[in-house]
Amino acid sequence: MYKHVPTDTPSAQKVWMIRLLLVMAMFCLILPGMAFGSLTGYASGPGGNVSDPLVRAVDIAEPAVVRIFTVVNSTLTVHFSSTSNVTFPQQSNAVYQLEFSGTGTFISAHGDILTADHVINPPQDDMTSFLDQTAAPDVATYINQNLKPSQPVTADQVSQELQSGQLASTPQYNTPTSQVFLSTSFTGPLTASDLNSVPAQYQARVDKIEQESAVNQQDVAIVHVSNMDDMPSVQLGDSSNVQQQDTLTIIGFPGNGDVSNAPNDLLTSSVNQIMVSSIKTTSTGAPVIQVGGNVEHGDSGGPALDSSGTVVGIVSFALATDSPGGTSFLQASNSARTLVQAQHLDTTPGSLERAWTQAFNDYASTQAGHWHKAASEFAAIAASYPLFKGITPYLNYARTQAQHESVQPTGTPTSTSTPAAQGNSLSAYAVMIGAIALLVLLVVLLFAVIFRRGRRKKVVPATKVSQVPPAALPSQASGSPSSRPAAPADSLSDAMSAFGAPARVPPAQAGQSVPLSGSSGSLRPWPCGHLNRSNARFCSVCGEPAPPAQSQPPTIRRYEQ
Numbered sequence: 001m002y003k004h005v006p007t008d009t010p011s012a013q014k015v016w017m018i019r020l021l022l023v024m025a026m027f028c029l030i031l032p033g034m035a036f037g038s039l040t041g042y043a044s045g046p047g048g049n050v051s052d053p054l055v056r057a058v059d060i061a062e063p064a065v066v067r068i069f070t071v072v073n074s075t076l077t078v079h080f081s082s083t084s085n086v087t088f089p090q091q092s093n094a095v096y097q098l099e100f101s102g103t104g105t106f107i108s109a110h111g112d113i114l115t116a117d118h119v120i121n122p123p124q125d126d127m128t129s130f131l132d133q134t135a136a137p138d139v140a141t142y143i144n145q146n147l148k149p150s151q152p153v154t155a156d157q158v159s160q161e162l163q164s165g166q167l168a169s170t171p172q173y174n175t176p177t178s179q180v181f182l183s184t185s186f187t188g189p190l191t192a193s194d195l196n197s198v199p200a201q202y203q204a205r206v207d208k209i210e211q212e213s214a215v216n217q218q219d220v221a222i223v224h225v226s227n228m229d230d231m232p233s234v235q236l237g238d239s240s241n242v243q244q245q246d247t248l249t250i251i252g253f254p255g256n257g258d259v260s261n262a263p264n265d266l267l268t269s270s271v272n273q274i275m276v277s278s279i280k281t282t283s284t285g286a287p288v289i290q291v292g293g294n295v296e297h298g299d300s301g302g303p304a305l306d307s308s309g310t311v312v313g314i315v316s317f318a319l320a321t322d323s324p325g326g327t328s329f330l331q332a333s334n335s336a337r338t339l340v341q342a343q344h345l346d347t348t349p350g351s352l353e354r355a356w357t358q359a360f361n362d363y364a365s366t367q368a369g370h371w372h373k374a375a376s377e378f379a380a381i382a383a384s385y386p387l388f389k390g391i392t393p394y395l396n397y398a399r400t401q402a403q404h405e406s407v408q409p410t411g412t413p414t415s416t417s418t419p420a421a422q423g424n425s426l427s428a429y430a431v432m433i434g435a436i437a438l439l440v441l442l443v444v445l446l447f448a449v450i451f452r453r454g455r456r457k458k459v460v461p462a463t464k465v466s467q468v469p470p471a472a473l474p475s476q477a478s479g480s481p482s483s484r485p486a487a488p489a490d491s492l493s494d495a496m497s498a499f500g501a502p503a504r505v506p507p508a509q510a511g512q513s514v515p516l517s518g519s520s521g522s523l524r525p526w527p528c529g530h531l532n533r534s535n536a537r538f539c540s541v542c543g544e545p546a547p548p549a550q551s552q553p554p555t556i557r558r559y560e561q
Contacts (some may be wrong), residue, residue: 057309109350
């Protein structure tokens with residue numbers, strides 16, 4: 001039996017071809033991203049996404065940021081009565097060591113460090129509260145053993161009485177001393193068991209306070225350490241350029257980040273982004289920057305960097321909150337600039353800072369040969385500055401990448417200004433361009449297939465005889481039963497047939513039949529709208545069965561032979 005297949009249904013082969021083209025097009029959309037990712041994929045290497053200028057600026061600045069521990073040796077004399085005064089601790093020549101922690105930044109190559117003044121000169125209120133808490137256990141033990149209260153007192157009760165003044169006391173403080181420790185961004189990983197075991201070349205005592213503005217004024221200070229010359233440093237920026245909603249980056253050592261007492265943890269800095277909320281001035285006339293974000297105790301004195309990596313603020317204080325994410329304030333860097341100018345400090349970057357910055361920028365470059373160049377520059381720094389072990393991960397990574405990098409011919413400069421002509425970057429660009437070209441070609445082919453399918457779908461009209469006036473019924477002069485008559489091209493209807501309209505065929509003269517080359521009879525229209533022989537059993541175009549003889553209209557019988 002003859003099975004009719006609709007002319008507007010695509011074949012399985014066409015469907016398979018369209019699906020294949022779609023899959024290949026999707027692959028080509030992904031391929032350029034993969035190629036570009038291979039070109040700038042630094043996230044897996046040391047330093048993170050160094051293609052980001054801000055990330056790069058922070059990476060370069062980190063080795064210049066140090067942790068500062070300030071120790072104040074203290075004693076506390078408790079007045080139990082007018083005739084009974086006891087000094088704690090009770091051991092001879094013993095003291096309580098009150099330790100405060102903060103952050104600082106080298107702003108010169110000659111041992112000059114910028115920090116907050118309260119980091120090296122803790123305020124009286126902070127020291128008194130700390131001393132009361134530290135001495136409270138010893139005082140409680142003395143009371144329970146010697147004064148024999150009806151109920152034993154606890155250290156917390158004693159601390160509260162000392163701070164409220166119910167238990168009178170007099171504190172004594174020695175001059176604060178501060179010790180600077182280089183961060184692991186400079187030293188590399190440390191194996192020391194405690195801070196006292198950190199190699200001497202990675203720590204130094206503050207030997208001089210060069211300039212300072214008290215905590216109740218501008219709260220900034222510049223201190224000096226010896227035996228630390230030609231150090232990495234960070235330049236001061238112009239804080240007057242800071243505006244609301246600017247994003248700044250602080251580097252510091254928050255106390256809540258001290259997960260252990262191991263020096264490797266204590267000396268690994270933290271990086272946090274903060275948002276500028278407002279620019280204000282204190283009652284003493286100090287310009288300050290109000291910020292929101294994760295700023296904590298221990299970050300005090302740390303630098304707030306702008307997008308260029310310059311210091312525009314120094315972490316100073318918070319109001320009415322001890323929790324991260326509250327309202328905090330930075331001292332403006334222009335206050336520190338005044339102290340720098342008063343001290344006539346030379347803040348020009350030293351040899352190490354210049355070499356480190358150049359090597360890191362080459363490390364982050366995408367120019368041909370940049371891995372070889374960065375590896376060579378890191379190696380030179382490692383040879384000239386053996387203490388700077390923080391560059392080791394960058395040196396090793398650059399060497400690994402250089403093994404797979406094509407370099408320019410000998411004698412050809414490979415500076416960052418030279419256009420990329422070879423190497424991994426060129427290969428990645430070539431892959432990306434090729435993928436885009438292939439994608440365009442596939443899209444063109446896909447549209448061509450769909451357009452051709454659409455034209456074939458419209459060529460065969462399915463107009464019924466009852467919908468076509470008798471005068472417009474076409475006749476076929478010659479050819480096989482399945483051939484289509486050639487229509488004149490001088491009418492609008494014939495021209496429109498190219499877009500799917502039925503071609504116009506001149507009607508036969510009255511009483512005239514259409515002769516055939518064979519003996520199967522003349523053509524006549526069927527209800528399906530196609531011309532067929534009178535003795536045909538099925539339509540030669542659509543396969544519809546022949547209509548019953550009695551259903552043929554009288555006006556159509558003239559087409560019979």
